[in-house]
Amino acid sequence: MTAPTQPVLTARNISITYEVTPPVQAVRDVSLTLNRGEILGLAGESGCGKTTLAYGLNRLLKAPALMTAGEVIFHDRSGEDINVVSLSRDALRTFRWDKISMVFQGAMNSLNPVTTVKSQLFDVLDTHRPGMSRSAKTERAQELLRMVGVDPDRLTSYPHELSGGMRQRVMIAMALALDPQIMIMDEPTTALDVVVQRGIIREIMKLRERLGFAVIFITHDLPMLIEISDRIAVMLQGQIVEEGTAETIYRAPRHEYTKKLLASFPRLRGEHGQFVRGVPASKEQR
Ligand SMILES: Nc1ncnc2c1ncn2[C@@H]1O[C@H](COP(=O)(O)OP(=O)(O)OP(=O)(O)O)[C@@H](O)[C@H]1O
Numbered sequence: 352m353t354a355p356t357q358p359v360l361t362a363r364n365i366s367i368t369y370e371v372t373p374p375v376q377a378v379r380d381v382s383l384t385l386n387r388g389e390i391l392g393l394a395g396e397s398g399c400g401k402t403t404l405a406y407g408l409n410r411l412l413k414a415p416a417l418m419t420a421g422e423v424i425f426h427d428r429s430g431e432d433i434n435v436v437s438l439s440r441d442a443l444r445t446f447r448w449d450k451i452s453m454v455f456q457g458a459m460n461s462l463n464p465v466t467t468v469k470s471q472l473f474d475v476l477d478t479h480r481p482g483m484s485r486s487a488k489t490e491r492a493q494e495l496l497r498m499v500g501v502d503p504d505r506l507t508s509y510p511h512e513l514s515g516g517m518r519q520r521v522m523i524a525m526a527l528a529l530d531p532q533i534m535i536m537d538e539p540t541t542a543l544d545v546v547v548q549r550g551i552i553r554e555i556m557k558l559r560e561r562l563g564f565a566v567i568f569i570t571h572d573l574p575m576l577i578e579i580s581d582r583i584a585v586m587l588q589g590q591i592v593e594e595g596t597a598e599t600i601y602r603a604p605r606h607e608y609t610k611k612l613l614a615s616f617p618r619l620r621g622e623h624g625q626f627v628r629g630v631p632a633s634k635e636q637r
Pocket residue numbers: 369371375377395396397398399400401402403404415456571
C-alpha cells in the first residue's frame with residue numbers, strides 16, 4: 352500500500368480543562384493530523400489525556416470538561432472542510448457516527464442488555480438513515496455482522512448471550528454502520544484475552560484496507576501500536592511529546608518517556624535487550 356498523505360482530520364492547539372476544584376488541564380496544546388486511510392496510534396500511560404483528547408476531536412466533551420482552545424477541521428471526502436468546533440447541535444448529530452465514529456473505552460459493556468443486537472443496529476440506522484426500508488436495514492445489519500466476523504444469526508441474540516469478544520465486535524459493527532471516514536477506537540481490545548484481541552485487530556486491519564477509513568487507535572499497549580500503526584503519537588501529561596512513523600518510534604525513539612515506555616514492555620526485547628519483534632516482519636503479515 353502506498354503511504355496515504357491526504358489529511359482527513361487536522362487538530363490544532365487543542366487544550367481541554369476539567370473545570371473542577373482545582374481544575375485539571377487534561378490536554379495541553381495538542382496538534383495532530385490524521386491522514387486519509389491511515390492508522391494513527393495514540394499511546395501513553397493511564398490518565399495522560401487520551402480519552403479526553405478523543406472526545407475533544409469528536410465534540411463529545413461534556414461539563415465539567417471544556418475545550419478552552421484549539422480547532423478541529425474535518426476534511427470530508429466531498430472536498431468540504433468542516434469546522435467541528437463550531438458545528439451546530441443539529442449538524443453535529445449527523446456528523447457524528449456518519450463522518451467520525453467511536454468505539455468507546457469499555458464499550459462492550461455498554462450494549463443495552465434488554466434489546467437484541469438487531470434492534471441496536473437498527474437504532475443507528477433509524478436515526479441516521481430514516482428512509483431505509485426494513486429489508487434493507489436487515490440486509491445491512493447482516494452485512495455488518497459478517498464484516499466483523501460474527502455470524503448474522505446472532506442478530507436475534509441479546510448481549511448476555513455473546514462472549515466479550517463478540518460484544519466488542521458488535522460495537523465495532525455499530526461504529527461501521529454508516530461507513531465513516533474516521534473511526535476512533537479507545538482501548539477496543541484491552542479487556543479481552545490475547546487471542547481474541549489478535550482476532551479483532553486482524554479484522555480491523557482487513558476492514559481498514561477494504562473500506563479505507565482512517566483510525567485513531569488508543570491503547571497503553573505500545574508494542575501492539577508498533578505493529579498496527581502507520582504513525583504513533585506518544586502522550587505524556589496532556590501533551591504529545593513525540594510523534595513519528597511506527598518504525599521510527601520503534602527503532603529510534605527520541606523522547607526519554609518513549610524510551611521508558613518501550614523498555615517497560617519486555618515482550619519487545621530479547622534475552623540481550625535487543626528488539627525481537629521487528630516492524631517489517633509484522634507488517635508483512637498484514
Ligand atoms: N470528569 C472528570 N473530572 C475531573 N478530572 C477528570 C475527569 N475525567 C478525567 N479527568 C482527569 O483528566 C485526566 C485525563 O484523563 P483521561 O481519561 O483522558 O486519560 P486516559 O489517558 O484516557 O487514561 P486511561 O488510559 O486510564 O483511559 C486525568 O488526570 C483524569 O483524572
